[in-house]
Amino acid sequence: MILPIIAYGHTVLRTTCTDIPADFDGLPQLMADxxxxxxxxxxxxxxxPQVNRPLRLFIVESQSTFEHLDEDERLTLFPDGGGIRETFINPVITVASAQTWEDEEGCLSIPGLWARVKRPWSITIEYLDATLQRQVRTYTGLxxxxxxxxxxxxxxxxxxxHLPPLQKKLLAGKLEKVRKGHYRAAYPMK
Ligand SMILES: [Zn+2]
Incomplete structure (x- = not known):
């Protein structure tokens, strides 16, 4: 089932999410949705939390981004291969590189906004995958x-x-519009 995406302004997006308990039986359905x-x-x-479930679970699909890049961009942005399609349950980032880089980011919960964000180039993360197997992986680049x-x-x-105060100020007006429900998105939101 396609779930509506929660828009910026809803408190669930500012909530510290809780670990998914071992006996949580709604997990397969939630992951599929x-x-x-x-x-x-x-x-x-x-x-x-973007689908209104304050649980420690997210998914990342970077394979399609990899496929849309030319060869130079692939080598630069995907130094460790062709991207992932992965589920992360109860994840913990244990290592972040001192090396950082900037790139543009947007968010499904904040339609129409993008900004360049500085982040570590690589991280190591421990998590349970979709089959509840414990994984420890290091990811780099995009x-x-x-x-x-x-x-x-x-x-x-x-x-x-993550933005410096001045850049945050420049976004404030647009964020306020989204918070008030003045946005257009090509997918269901609430
Ligand atoms: Zn986001």
């Missing part, structure tokens, strides 16, 4: 950026929180 929602919105990542963006959602952080 989130993948369907992500595909229909043409996004690259989606966190459970995939690492997507993982960090979604991970932030689990702690109620949004990408523009």
């Amino acid at each position: 989130m993948w369907q929602t992500l595909e229909s919105s043409r996004g690259v990542g989606l966190a459970a 995939t690492a950026r997507m993982v960090q963006h979604e991970y932030d959602h689990l702690d109620g952080r949004l990408y523009f929180d």
Whole structure:
């Protein structure tokens, strides 16, 4: 089922999400719904609070981004291969590189807004995958950026929180419009 995406302004996007308990039986359905929602919105990542479930779960799909890049961009932005299509349950980022880089980010919950955000180039993350197997993976480049963006959602952080004060101020008017419901999105929102 395609779920409506929660728009900026809703308190669930500022909530610290809770771990998913081992006996949580709604998990397969929630994961299936989130993948369907992500595909229909043409996004690259989606966190459970964005569909109004304050749980520590997100998905990232960077393969289609990889496929749309030319060879130079692939080598630069995907140094560790062709992207991922992965589910992260109860994740913990354990290592972040001192090396950082800037790139443009947007968010399905904040339609019509983009900003350049500085983030670590690579991270190591421990999590349970969709089959509840424990994984420890290191991601770099654009995939690492997507993982960090979604991970932030689990702690109620949004990408523009990382911006310097002046840049944040420049976005304030547009954010206020979204908060008041003045936005256009090509997917269902609420
Ligand atoms: Zn987002």
